[in-house]
Structures are given as structure tokens and as C-alpha cells.
Amino acid sequence: MSMKKILAAFGLGLILAMPVQASGPAAVLDRAPVSLDAASLQAGAKLFVNYCLGCHGASALRYNHLTQIGLTEQQIKDNLMFTADKVGGQMLTAMRMEDAKRWFGAAPPDLSLIARAKASASGSGADWLYTYLRQFYRDDSRPTGWNNVLFPGVGMPHALWELQGEQQARFVTRDDGQGNQVQHFEGLEIVRPGKLTKEEYDAEVANLVSFMVWMAEPGQESRRAIGWVVLAVLGVLALLSWLLKRAYWKDVH
Amino acid sequence: MSDHKQEALAGESFCACSADPSRRALLAATAGLGAAAGIGAAVPFVASFTPSDRARAAGAPVEVDLSGLRPGEKLVVEWQGKPVWILRRTPEMLAGLKTLDDKLVDPGSSAAEQPAYVSGEARSIAGKEEFFVCVGICTHLGCSPSDKFATGADSGMGEGWKGGFLCPCHGSMFDLAGRVFKSMPAPTNLVIPPHTYLSDTRLLIGQDSKGA
Amino acid sequence: MLTAKELEDKGRQALAWVDERFPLSVLYKTHVSEYYAPKNFNFWYLFGSMALLVLVIQIVTGIFLVMHYKPDASLNAAGVPVAFASVEYIMREVPGGRFIRYMHSTGASMFFIVVYLHMFRGLLYGSYRKPRELVWLFGMAIFLCLMGEAFFGYLLPWGQMSGWGAQVIVNLFAAIPVIGPDLSVFIRGDFVVSDATLNRFFAFHVIAIPLVLLGLVTAHLIALHEVGSNNPDGVEIKERKDEQGIPLDGIPFHPYHVVKDVLGAVVLLIVFSIIVFFMPEGGGYFLEYNNFMPYDQLKTPPHIAPVWYFTPYYSMLRATTSSFLPFLWLLVALIVGLTWRGCSCVWIRRACLLVVAGAYWGFFGLTLFGFTKPPFDLAIAGIHLGLGLDAKFWGVVMMGGSVMLFALLPWLDRSPVRSIRYKGVLYKAILAVFVICFLILGYYGTQPPSPVGNVVSQICTILYLAYFGLMPWYSKLDKCKPVPERLTWK
Numbered sequence: 001m002s003m004k005k006i007l008a009a010f011g012l013g014l015i016l017a018m019p020v021q022a023s024g025p026a027a028v029l030d031r032a033p034v035s036l037d038a039a040s041l042q043a044g045a046k047l048f049v050n051y052c053l054g055c056h057g058a059s060a061l062r063y064n065h066l067t068q069i070g071l072t073e074q075q076i077k078d079n080l081m082f083t084a085d086k087v088g089g090q091m092l093t094a095m096r097m098e099d100a101k102r103w104f105g106a107a108p109p110d111l112s113l114i115a116r117a118k119a120s121a122s123g124s125g126a127d128w129l130y131t132y133l134r135q136f137y138r139d140d141s142r143p144t145g146w147n148n149v150l151f152p153g154v155g156m157p158h159a160l161w162e163l164q165g166e167q168q169a170r171f172v173t174r175d176d177g178q179g180n181q182v183q184h185f186e187g188l189e190i191v192r193p194g195k196l197t198k199e200e201y202d203a204e205v206a207n208l209v210s211f212m213v214w215m216a217e218p219g220q221e222s223r224r225a226i227g228w229v230v231l232a233v234l235g236v237l238a239l240l241s242w243l244l245k246r247a248y249w250k251d252v253h
Numbered sequence: 254m255s256d257h258k259q260e261a262l263a264g265e266s267f268c269a270c271s272a273d274p275s276r277r278a279l280l281a282a283t284a285g286l287g288a289a290a291g292i293g294a295a296v297p298f299v300a301s302f303t304p305s306d307r308a309r310a311a312g313a314p315v316e317v318d319l320s321g322l323r324p325g326e327k328l329v330v331e332w333q334g335k336p337v338w339i340l341r342r343t344p345e346m347l348a349g350l351k352t353l354d355d356k357l358v359d360p361g362s363s364a365a366e367q368p369a370y371v372s373g374e375a376r377s378i379a380g381k382e383e384f385f386v387c388v389g390i391c392t393h394l395g396c397s398p399s400d401k402f403a404t405g406a407d408s409g410m411g412e413g414w415k416g417g418f419l420c421p422c423h424g425s426m427f428d429l430a431g432r433v434f435k436s437m438p439a440p441t442n443l444v445i446p447p448h449t450y451l452s453d454t455r456l457l458i459g460q461d462s463k464g465a
Numbered sequence: 466m467l468t469a470k471e472l473e474d475k476g477r478q479a480l481a482w483v484d485e486r487f488p489l490s491v492l493y494k495t496h497v498s499e500y501y502a503p504k505n506f507n508f509w510y511l512f513g514s515m516a517l518l519v520l521v522i523q524i525v526t527g528i529f530l531v532m533h534y535k536p537d538a539s540l541n542a543a544g545v546p547v548a549f550a551s552v553e554y555i556m557r558e559v560p561g562g563r564f565i566r567y568m569h570s571t572g573a574s575m576f577f578i579v580v581y582l583h584m585f586r587g588l589l590y591g592s593y594r595k596p597r598e599l600v601w602l603f604g605m606a607i608f609l610c611l612m613g614e615a616f617f618g619y620l621l622p623w624g625q626m627s628g629w630g631a632q633v634i635v636n637l638f639a640a641i642p643v644i645g646p647d648l649s650v651f652i653r654g655d656f657v658v659s660d661a662t663l664n665r666f667f668a669f670h671v672i673a674i675p676l677v678l679l680g681l682v683t684a685h686l687i688a689l690h691e692v693g694s695n696n697p698d699g700v701e702i703k704e705r706k707d708e709q710g711i712p713l714d715g716i717p718f719h720p721y722h723v724v725k726d727v728l729g730a731v732v733l734l735i736v737f738s739i740i741v742f743f744m745p746e747g748g749g750y751f752l753e754y755n756n757f758m759p760y761d762q763l764k765t766p767p768h769i770a771p772v773w774y775f776t777p778y779y780s781m782l783r784a785t786t787s788s789f790l791p792f793l794w795l796l797v798a799l800i801v802g803l804t805w806r807g808c809s810c811v812w813i814r815r816a817c818l819l820v821v822a823g824a825y826w827g828f829f830g831l832t833l834f835g836f837t838k839p840p841f842d843l844a845i846a847g848i849h850l851g852l853g854l855d856a857k858f859w860g861v862v863m864m865g866g867s868v869m870l871f872a873l874l875p876w877l878d879r880s881p882v883r884s885i886r887y888k889g890v891l892y893k894a895i896l897a898v899f900v901i902c903f904l905i906l907g908y909y910g911t912q913p914p915s916p917v918g919n920v921v922s923q924i925c926t927i928l929y930l931a932y933f934g935l936m937p938w939y940s941k942l943d944k945c946k947p948v949p950e951r952l953t954w955k
């Protein structure tokens with residue numbers, strides 16, 4: 001048997017083994033329409049400060065970092081600063097750790113890097129956040145009265161409920177084929193409307209998620225811009241060093 | 254490059270410093286661009302030695318409320334990590350400043366670091382002579398001088414002492430306008446930071462007065 | 466103003482002054498300008514200098530990171546561990562810091578990519594064979610140091626993967642009989658991975674191992690330059706020299722191989738820059754997503770896997786279950802049986818008996834293939850418990866041993882030729898299977914455990930071991946082609 005045949009046989013075995021392995025209970029995530037333009041980021045920053053910063057810190061960020069999304073220090077001071085008296089201060093939560101532990105059972109996590117931490121094989125961290133923030137529903141069996149389709153048994157109540165309104169989840173009981181009755185999620189419907197329509201709410205969540213993507217790595221756009229320059233220089237250098245190598249080696253016999 | 258090898262290769266041009274002009278040009282171009290790229294790569298490393306954004310943010314202007322400061326008292330605030338003194342001088346203190354010219358190195362503060370809108374022997378903004386604002390760091394080697402506000406022989410600073418500051422490290426003496434006395438280690442008067450009055454009782458340190 | 470001639474004279478005088486006190490010119494000639502390397506190096510021979518370049522990048526970026534990083538597990542005012550926050554401080558607040566950090570994190574993965582390819586080159590062309598055994602052994606020691614360096618360094622960002630990865634790896638030592646549990650506490654300096662662990666890992670990462678690494682790299686190069694480089698033909702160029710004693714197929718390292726290595730370095734930097742500037746997370750393989758969460762000692766992330774470069778060995782660790790031990794024993798028995806047949810030396814035969822008995826007892830105690838029989842039950846249980854030679858222990862031995870097996874290659878390979886170019890179909894097929902197994906093991910190491918994955922990993926583990934264990938026989942059986950006397954060139 002030739003080496004190629006052996007290789008082919010082995011490769012085939014590998015391919016056959018893969019699909020069995022890859023199938024797991026992967027969450028279905030909606031694609032987040034992330035936009036890093038100033039308008040989205042500023043709208044997102046406002047939502048973040050108003051609805052998230054009450055319980056979650058963003059300690060890797062300082063208020064004056066927000067000048068990078070096109071705000072002036074005066075605008076930041078007037079509209080966004082509730083938890084610090086200096087514009088160079090960290091974006092900390094107003095809530096005390098001990099209170100948080102008592103109220104929610106665990107301290108709400110710092111959100112500085114959440115958009116990077118929530119990435120997985122199922123989608124980007126932004127996708128996870130975008131899906132999560134739109135899938136809260138009323139559940140009286142939970143201490144907060146809220147539950148989440150993506151994150152069942154979530155400790156956090158629905159912070160944006162006055163914008164989205166209240167949703168109810170429809171579950172149907174199904175047979176899983178092995179004689180067990182399982183609850184199967186069918187869909188969400190709004191039972192009490194909030195201040196925004198569904199489309200408006202989705203757009204606002206997209207802004208919020210975009211801001212969280214930005215804040216997970218504020219320099220990401222300049223990083224890519226610098227990258228193109230570096231690659232251009234290295235490209236020319238590669239060409240030159242290839243010509244140089246050829247010039248030296250042409251005499252070697 | 255060894256001579257033997259050159260023979261072995263039947264006189265082939267074989268040396269790095271060959272006369273082949275196109276190869277020379279190529280070598281120069283590659284080395285030049287490589288060196289430029291190397292300098293570019295050094296940028297983040299050199300930049301990382303400069304003060305971080307957090308340190309710069311800590312250097313942002315500081316607002317001070319002066320309403321609680323009584324005459325003869327000194328307030329210390331932190332600006333850029335340095336102590337900034339705000340001394341509210343009594344009329345006697347101000348009067349004493351006028352008598353010291355011949356004992357001082359630079360009574361007119363011509364060599365001192367101070368904003369253009371600060372003037373006179375009181376070294377203060379016109380109309381605000383009462384308040385003396387300065388960076389409390391000795392111009393010699395960077396210690397922070399101590400208060401010596403008591404006057405006369407009781408001060409332990411000599412008969413004619415009109416109040417001032419003494420640096421504990423090397424003994425430099427300053428008057429109540431931060432002016433250094435003669436034959437002291439410190440070369441110049443104390444530094445006055447940019448500052449401006451937002452109102453009668455609100456002072457902003459770190460930002461220049463406008464229209465002065 | 467000096468003329469060019471005078472300047473040259475001055476330079477020559479200065480060099481003479483130095484040469485009388487330090488062998489500068491001699492070193493330069495021996496290692497650079499008159500180090501004759503084979504002409505027919507192909508791209509596989511670029512990975513050595515690339516590895517050196519990555520080492521330099523790691524050392525330089527590392528020095529600058531140490532200036533800002535704080536190895537401190539305590540919580541800051543915002544409730545975030547100081548070490549974790551200091552990494553984000555570098556990323557956001559230190560000018561240029563994010564590039565330095567991304568270079569360092571990318572460099573870690575690049576190091577392993579380059580070193581794995583460098584080692585594979587050795588397998589292809591038989592670079593480990595006589596007289597290059599020590600070059601290979603120094604290289605293996607470098608590889609081990611690199612693994613230690615990567616392991617210790619991975620704790621420093623103090624994220625979820627840092628903490629739990631260290632927890633799992635340190636607990637492997639607990640599998641060592643008798644002293645194990647105390648040893649793992651000793652390594653951590655605490656009962657869990659804590660501030661004490663972080664501080665000692667920091668010390669190992671930034672100074673202890675780098676010092677050893679630099680020494681080993683120097684030794685690797687000195688040994689290489691003593692025996693001379695191998696080449697894709699596996700022909701010893703030193704055997705054919707001209708009247709002046711210069712290898713006929715050799716060419717001076719400078720400028721010929723230098724210009725080649727420069728080209729290689731630029732290509733490497735292009736790949737490096739694409740990762741640093743456009744995909745620093747490397748799809749979750751270079752910077753794992755869970756590591757963007759601070760380490761929480763009370764909550765393990767749902768799926769933890771080591772960084773990609775450790776996953777082949779991690780797979781072998783997981784593959785070693787109690788039901789897998791009989792297969793391992795069969796492989797050991799086969800190797801010993803072949804040795805017995807091929808060698809009549811009394812001492813080797815005695816050693817064979819000892820290995821069989823020891824391995825059998827170690828794997829199964831006094832039972833038949835792990836199935837206990839009533840009269841022996843208690844005794845066996847006592848032996849197993851007393852020595853702790855269970856599947857966990859063998860898993861750890863497997864993980865460490867599978868790395869160390871590479872070090873035996875110079876003595877396992879008995880093929881009459883060095884290079885794959887002149888080896889037969891048998892060896893080519895076996896090497897291909899070995900590489901595929903290594904890749905499959907690496908893949909399954911990144912995945913959560915699954916029944917299919919475990920069986921595939923076990924098959925691959927056996928094949929991986931067989932590559933080394935059976936090499937003395939298949940390398941002799943292989944039908945090799947005649948090796949030319951001179952290099953094949955152009």
C-alpha cells in the first residue's frame with residue numbers, strides 16, 4: 001500500500017469521526033449588528049451608564065477614556081458621570097460589594113472585558129450579549145421574578161425592562177424520544193409593552209453591545225490601522241530580502 | 254572570506270563587500286528599510302517608558318474650595334502626584350515680604366518658574382495677593398520643605414526671621430513667597446503651578462488663568 | 466579628517482587590541498564567516514533561526530511587561546485581582562503596552578509552532594543521529610524549558626484559565642505515589658492556587674527558567690557548530706573536503722545562510738504581525754476567551770482545556786484510563802518480546818524480564834489483566850492503594866514520558882540512512898501516521914471529553930508510542946535507497 005493510500009484512509013477515518021464529536025448542545029446566538037461609529041458608541045455609553053453601572057463596574061475604563069468615542073470632557077461630566085468626581089476616575093459601580101452579595105448572592109461581575117470573555121465557538125461575545133439582553137422573560141419562580149432563555153437561572157433581574165417591556169416564554173412539553181418529558185422552548189412574546197417598540201429596543205441593545213465591544217478593547221480600530229502600515233513595510237522588506245538572497249545565491253554552483 | 258574558498262569556486266565573486274553594484278544597492282536598501290523597521294518596532298517600547306494614561310489623568314486640574322481656609326493657614330492638595338501648597342497670608346506676612354530683598358537670591362523672581370500672570374514680591378495673581386499657591390518641592394533635589402511660620406528669635410531660625418519654609422534635606426530656606434535666601438543649596442525660587450480662580454473661593458490648579 | 470585608509474588601519478589596530486585579550490575574530494570565523502553549512506538547506510532549515518528570533522522577541526517584550534505587571538492576587542478597590550487588572554492596565558494605560566503584550570502572547574504560540582516544525586525537520590532528515598546526539602538532547606532540554614516557561618507564564622494574567630489550568634496541572638503531581646499529595650501542596654505553597662503560587666510562578670517565569678534556557682540555547686549552538694549541520698540529504702559534508710580542508714559541499718554561513726535567514730525572519734514577522742494586529746486572540750487558541758474573566762477559586766469554567774500547544778499530551782493523559790492499561794501492557798510486552806528475540810545478551814534478557822514483571826505488576830497488581838480473583842483481592846487492593854499505581858498515575862507518566870521519548874530517538878533509529886529522501890515507504894508511512902496521530906491528539910485535547918474522542922485518542926496514543934517503541938525494528942526492516950556521495954543540489 002502506498003503512503004498516499006494510507007494517508008487517505010486515515011484522513012477519511014478522521015473526517016468520519018469529526019461530526020459525532022462536533023455536535024454538542026451549542027447555544028443558538030443571534031448575530032449582533034455591532035457598529036463602532038461614534039453615534040452608536042455614544043448612545044451605548046449612555047445606556048451603559050444609566051442601566052448597567054448601577055450594579056456592574058467597568059473598572060478598566062476611566063471616564064475620560066470616553067473622549068475616544070467623540071465626547072468632550074464637559075459632555076462626559078454633565079451627562080455620564082454619576083460615580084466619580086474626577087473625569088480621570090475609574091468607572092466604578094456605586095453599589096457596595098457586600099450589598100451586592102447580599103442582594104444577588106454574588107457580586108455582579110466587572111464588565112470591562114465581558115465582550116471578549118463571552119466569545120465561544122457559538123459566536124462572538126457581542127452575539128452572546130445581544131442575545132442575552134433580548135431574552136429575559138417573566139418567571140415568578142425566580143427570586144428576582146425574571147429568567148433568561150440563554151442563561152437559565154440568571155441571578156440578574158431584567159435591567160432594561162422598562163424599555164423592552166415584559167416578555168413571556170412559551171414552552172411546550174415534548175417527548176425526547178427516550179420516554180422523557182422535556183420542556184422545549186418555543187419562543188418569546190411581549191405581554192406588556194415597554195417604552196420602545198421591538199425594533200427600537202433591538203437597535204438600542206445593539207448600541208449598548210457595540211459600546212461593550214469597544215470598551216473591551218478601546219484601541220482595536222487603531223490596532224488594525226497600524227497593522228496595515230506594518231504589513232506594507234514588511235511586504236516591501238520581504239521583497240527586498242528575497243531579491244538580496246537571490247543576488248547572493250546566483251553565484252553558488 | 255577565505256582565499257581558498259574563492260579558488261575553489263574558480264574566482265567567483267563571493268564577498269559580502271563585493272563590487273557588484275546592483276547587489277550593493279540591494280544590500281543598502283534592505284539594510285536601510287530593515288533599520289527603519291527596527292526603529293518603528295522600538296516605538297512602543299520607548300513609549301512605554303512615558304507616563305501612562307492613568308498617570309496623565311491623575312495630572313488633570315484639581316479644584317480647591319478656599320472658603321474654609323483662614324488667614325495664616327496652609328492647605329496641601331495633590332496635583333500630578335506632587336504637593337501643592339495654598340497659604341492664606343496675613344497682612345503682617347505680606348508686609349514682611351517687602352523687607353527681604355537684599356537677603357534673597359532673586360527677589361523679583363526673574364529666574365523662577367512661574368506663570369506670566371503671577372507678579373510682585375507676593376508672587377500671586379493681581380488682586381489675590383492674600384493667597385500663595387506653589388508646588389511644595391524644593392528646587393534643590395526635590396524634598397518637600399517644612400513650615401516655619403513663627404517669626405523672630407522664637408522660631409529658631411534667627412533674629413530677623415519673618416516666617417517661611419525650611420527644607421529638611423539640605424537646609425534651604427525660603428520666605429513666605431517661596432523665594433530662596435542667599436547662600437542656600439537651592440538655586441531658584443519655588444515653582445508656581447498654573448492656576449486660576451473660578452470664583453472668590455474656588456481655585457483650579459493645573460489650568461492657566463485666561464486673559465492675564 | 467581621516468582618510469578611508471587611515472580609518473581602516475585604526476579599525477584593524479582596535480581589532481588587534483581586542484583579539485589579544487578576547488578571541489573575537491576567532492569566534493566570528495568559527496561560528497559565522499567560516500562556519501561551513503551545507504548548500505542544500507531547504508525552508509525546513511529556517512526554523513532554527515526563527516526560534517532564536519522569537520526567543521529574542523519574548524525576552525525583550527517580557528522585560529518591558531515586567532515593568533508594569535504586578536504579581537498580586539489580592540483584590541483592588543473595584544474587586545478585581547491586582548494581577549488581572551495590571552494586565553488590562555498594560556493594555557489600556559501604558560503607551561504602546563497593548564502591542565508589547567500582544568507580541569508576548571502571540572510569541573508564546575509562535576514559539577511552539579516554530580519549535581514543533583524545527584523538531585519535525587529533525588525527524589524528516591535524521592538530524593538527531595550520530596554525531597548529533599547532544600545537539601538533539603540540548604534541544605529536548607530547551608523544549609522542556611519552553612513548556613515550563615509557557616506553563617508558569619500562563620498563570621500570570623490570573624484569568625479563569627490561568628488559575629484552573631495551574632490547578633489541574635499541579636494536581637497531576639498528586640498522582641505520584643506516597644509523596645504526591647504533599648508535593649502538589651509544596652509546589653503551590655498553599656492548598657489552592659493562590660498568591661503564593663502566583664509569586665513563585667512569576668519568579669520562575671521571569672528569571673529562573675529564562676537563565677537556564679539561554680544557557681541551553683548556547684550549548685545547543687556550540688554542539689551544532691562542533692559537529693556541523695545536517696542537511697536534507699543526510700550526507701556528511703565533512704567527509705569530502707578540498708585541499709584546504711573546506712567541505713566541498715559547504716558554504717560559509719555568512720553571507721549565504723544569513724541572507725536566507727533574514728528572508729525567513731521577515732516572512733515570520735509578517736505572520737506574526739497578522740496575528741498581533743488582526744487576530745490577537747487567535748480564534749480563542751492563543752488567548753483563551755475564558756481568560757478574560759478574573760480567576761475565581763469557587764467557580765470552574767464549564768469547559769477547560771490547556772493552550773493548544775499542550776493539547777496532544779493532555780489528550781494522552783485523558784486517554785489513559787484503567788480499561789486502556791491492558792493495551793499499554795501489550796505494547797510493552799511486544800517491545801520486550803522483540804528485544805528478547807533480537808538480543809542474546811544475558812543482562813539485557815534479565816532486564817527484559819524485570820520490565821515485563823514490573824510493568825505487569827504496576828498496571829494490574831497480581832491480577833489477570835485487571836480482573837481481580839477472590840484470594841488475591843485484599844493483597845491487591847493493599848498494593849494498589851499503598852503505591853497508588855492507578856490509571857491517574859500512569860496518565861501522568863504517559864504525559865511526561867511521551868514528551869521525553871523524543872530524547873531517545875538517536876538510539877532508537879537503526880536505519881542505514883538518515884534522511885527521509887532515502888528511506889523506504891515503510892518509514893514514510895509510519896512518520897505520516899505519527900504526524901496525523903499527533904494532530905488528532907492535539908485536536909481532541911481542545912475538545913470536551915466524549916466517548917468517540919476518547920477511543921480515537923487511545924488509538925492515537927498507542928500509535929504515538931509505537932512510533933518510538935518499535936522504531937529499532939521497523940527502521941531496520943525499511944527498504945532504503947542508496948545515498949549519494951555528494952549533496953544533490955539544484
